Amino acid sequence: MALSPFRFAWQDSRGMRRRLVLYVSAMALGVAALVAIRSFGINLERAVAEQSKEVFGSDLEVRRSAAFPDSTAALLDSLEAETGATVVREVSFPSMARFPASAGGEGRARLAQVRALDGPYPLYGEVQTTPAAAAERIGRGGGALVDATLLLQMDAAVGDSVQVGGRAYPIVGRVDGVPGQAEIASLVGPRVYLPLAEVDSTLLGFGSRARYAVGFRFPDAEAATPGVASRLDDYEVRYETAGEEQQEITEASGYLTRFLSLVGFVALLLGGIGVASSVSVYVGEKAETVATLRCLGVSSGRVLAVYALQALALGLVGAVLGATLGVGVQRLLPLVLQGFLPVDVQNDVVPRALVEGLGVGLVTALLFALLPLVGVRRVPPLRALRADARAGGVDPLRWLLVALLVAAVGGFAYLQTQSWGGAAAFVGGTAAVFALLALAAVAVRGVLRRVVRPGLPYAWRQGLANLYTPGNQTLVLLLTMGLGVFLVLALALVQRSILEQVAVPTGDDRSPDVILFDVQPSQRDSLRALVESQGLPVIQEVPLVQMRIAAVDGVPVDTLLETADDSFAGTEGGPERWTLTREYRSTYRTHTVPTETVVAGAFEGTAPEDADVVPVSIEAELAADLDVGVGSRITWSVGGADVESVVTSLRDVDWAQVQPNFFAVFAAGPLDAAPQTAIVLTRAGSPERSARVQSAAVEAFPNVSAVDVQLVLSLIDRVLARVAFVLRFMALFAVATGLVVLAGAVRVALGQRTREVVMLRTLGASRAQVRRILVAEYALLGVLAALTGGVLALAGAWGLAAFVFEIPFRPDLTWLGWALVVVPLLTVAVGLLGSRGALRQPPLAVLRSE
Structure with missing residues (x-):
């Protein structure tokens, strides 16, 4: 035939174009999802790269879970002078923020994250406040600034006062936005900003969970940061640079966009099924036309080329429409995700995302379309005369296309997960779901064939x-x-x-719903009396002892840390670094609690007060990371003294339950006189009674904090x-x-x-x-x-x-x-x-x- 495949494909499609509009629509939605997510992901990467210092807040931050020793503080001062850096010092800790009663009302209190600052904050970016001039007062004295969320919850406003510890501060501004702080963070942990010099020092005493930090902004960050970091290696501090923070945020945002891309790809696969269905019906209706062409001498390959061109053209139209729609959907994603993002994401059109979406959509459309289209090669010329004429046998090309489709899906999944195991799991899971749904459809048709009876309504x-x-x-x-x-x-x-x-x-009267912590030993009796005077029961008192690991099986921590540097990635042969450097808040008691299950050894609840070796029960996952088991010896540093312990049992702990759970539980007796605080649990039963007991406890004991469960x-x-x-x-x-x-x-x-x-x-x-x-x-x-x-x-x-x-x-x-x-x-x-x-x-x- 003189007619070219392109021209014939165009003419042959005239009667079917409107009928294949939904073919195009199915592909367009899948491509739209991919383009929107990919564009958003690229814009997010750019935002992280551009705003990493605003998110982190400094070029380098040095931090410690206790006050800096004199030698470390002297080093930090010398680094500030030598580098000409701008420095902000911060002490952050959880504490109750109490808002005094307004006219005719009662005072209200809420656990907040206090950030006590000394210096120009933030070092990068700007804090959004109301009034705007209030931002200049952060870290410089003259009152408190409070998160907008907390003011709304407490029915307070600028001009009121807030009490933290034993001091009251005028509220000089409302904080509407902080660089690097996602909206969801202010919901979970609302912040109160105070001048460091004016903080109640009793809140930073024994038992406090304060974190001390010093942030540096260097005139030349690239030149100064490596040298400063190397000088900190010999001190008991942790430090992090803006580059490291950027890498962490990039990895986290990458996980998010890759997951969303897989969800969008599922939508594209659904569109592919719609394409295969549409083309299958289309091919069936074109069977007589194909048979006639074969009778006229047109080869099966040429016929396949004609219909493949039609599918390619329709797939291209669908991909283009999808890319256009994806640009519109892209505008919605920052609005949907804004509460979780620490950066401001622009809505720039990303050409690379458009090209990738067009490519993936076009390949998917073509592969799914070719699966039924290859059947036109096997339409016999006899079909022009007999409607029941069929070609027999197995078509190897169809199986090759199936293999290519599976490989394409697996390749895309690998690009998103960066893991062959993850890609295999995605392909296998998707195939399993499709197979089960297909089996269900086959079963439904078989069952219906048998259950339809003449007695049913017509x-x-x-x-x-x-x-x-x-x-x-x-x-x-x-x-x-x-x-x-x-x-x-x-x-x-x-x-x-x-x-x-x-x-x-809610039905158990013994279930705690208010937790009071940071209770000093001298306050326990008075606090218990205060709770009972409110008509509430004291359900449980839990002692809390702060400690660090000094040695494991006689090997000092410093020696273990040298080995941990090489085995930190989870390899066998030693403890993981985090288990050796963290501070543990442990307890002692005579029994296990319902959230614990002993999985190895036997729990020992009592020991003599003068015991040389104290029995301890370790949480099972910590034991694995610490590379210890039943019979292992752990030396703990408790208030400057070493306490030798032996692991007598391992416990599985249900951390999801809202009550005190611990990595290490000691036998009662030897630690009774150790420096400690306490947690007191009670049940208020209603929001009103909960607010009253919290307010009364904070009023009487400013260092005590409360959690409303x-x-x-x-x-x-x-x-x-x-x-x-x-x-x-x-x-x-x-x-x-x-x-x-x-x-x-x-x-x-x-x-x-x-x-x-x-x-x-x-x-x-x-x-x-x-x-x-x-x-x-x-x-x-x-x-x-x-x-x-x-x-x-x-x-x-x-x-x-x-x-x-x-x-x-x-x-x-x-x-x-x-x-x-x-x-x-x-x-x-x-x-x-x-x-x-x-x-x-x-x-x-x-x-x-x-």
Whole structure:
């Protein structure tokens, strides 16, 4: 034939272009998700690189969990003078912020993170305050600045006062934004900014959890930072540079964008299924045309090239539309994620993301389209004369395309996870979900074939029969809709299980809901009396002893740290560094508690007060990281004295429960006289009584801090809800794609649907009866999609809970109930909208065309 493949492909597609619009739409949504996420990820990387110093706050920060020794303080002063650096000193610690009573009201208190500053803060960037001039007073004296969130919660305002410890400070400004502080951080840990010189010194005494830090801004950071860092190596301090912080944030943001990209890629795969479905129907309708071309001498390869060009052109159109839509969606992502981001992300259009999205979308569309298209090579010329003519045997090209598709999916997953194991898990998990949904579709068709009986109402009998008649779209619809349901429900069910872990039982009168800590030994009796005077029970008093590890099995920590430098990455042969450098807050008691389970050895609860070696029980995971077991000896430094201990048991600890849990629990007796503080737990039972006891405790004992457990749980709930919203926002791409594919399946089968409707209308069925048949068909499809997706979501959420979060699985089955209502309604709505053309066709016109 003289006609070129390009021209013939164009002319042959004229009658099918409108019918393949949804083919384009399915691809466009998947490409839009990828382009939006990729553009956002690149812009986020740029923002981190440009704003890393604003996020970190300095060129180099030196910190310690206790006050700097005189020798270290002298070194820091000399470094400041030698380098000409600008320096800000900070002491941060948790403490109660008490807001005195307003007219006719009661005082309110809330645990806050106090940042006591001396020097120009911040060294980089600007603090946003109301009034604006208040930012200049941070670190320079003259009052307190308070997070806007905390002022709102406490019903306070600029001009009021806040009490921290034994001192009251006028509130001179509201803090609306701090460089490097995400919005979610102010919700979880609201901050109060104070001048360091005016802090109540009793809050920094024994038992305080203060962190001391000195930040440097050098005139020439690149030249000064390495030399300063090297001089700090011989001192007992930790330091970090802006470059190291940038690398950490880049890695964290990379995890986020790669995960979101995988969710977007799932939407693209769903679009690919819609493409394969559309092209499969299209090829079936073109079989007689192909057979005629073969009779005229056109080779099978040339025929395949014609239809491959059509698929390529449609895929390109879909990819271009998707890229355009992705630029619009990209504008939404910073708004969705802004509460979690420490930087301001610009909405610049990223050409690289557009090219990558176009490439991935085009390759995906072509591979999925070629799977059914290769069938045109095997259409025999005899098909032009006999409709039942078929080619037999196995097509090796189709299997090659399947292998290429799997390899492409695996390659994309590897680029996102940077792990072959992660890529294999993604490919395997996706394939398993698709396979289970496909098996469910096959099983449904088999069951329906047997359960449809003449006794059913006619509309339902006909609608159910449509799900297993030749040419039905049951498989495709269950795959797409079921996967969308699976993604959304799995996220919701896991969130519920996490919340169940941190929930405090409300029906148990012995469950604490207020925790008072930093209680000094001389205050315990008075505080207990104060709590009881409020009509509240003292449920538990827990002693708290601060200590560090001095030696393990006779080997000093300094020697172990030299080995830990080489084995820190988790290799066998020694303790991990973090276990040797941290400060432990331990306790002693005679028994285990319900959140603990002894997994090795036997718990010893008592020992003589003058025992040379004290029995200790170690948390199992810490023991593994510390490379110790039952019988190991650990020497602890407690208040300047060495305490020798022997590990008598290992415990599994349920850290998710809101009550005091410990890495190390000693036998009662030997540590009774050690320097210590206490934690007092009580139950208020209501927000009002909780506020009263907290306010009274802080008023009487300014150094004591309190945690309202119910407030903590509500904050956790709000944070997890924000996280879940982000994940569901991305999962909605899969749901939207599923709806488009559903509409596409209805549209491509319109010819067959029209003939069925005409036959029913010719036999006397009214439009209302036909509509009821369609409602029955699509309603059952929606129910089946909700059920199959829901069952898979239960299994997936259980796997996440059991193996990723390692928590009991406690699903909220009301989510399944909502899915069984919403999904069928959506399916029916889309199905009826797509079938309007069939309902409007007059029977006579269709019969004449036949």
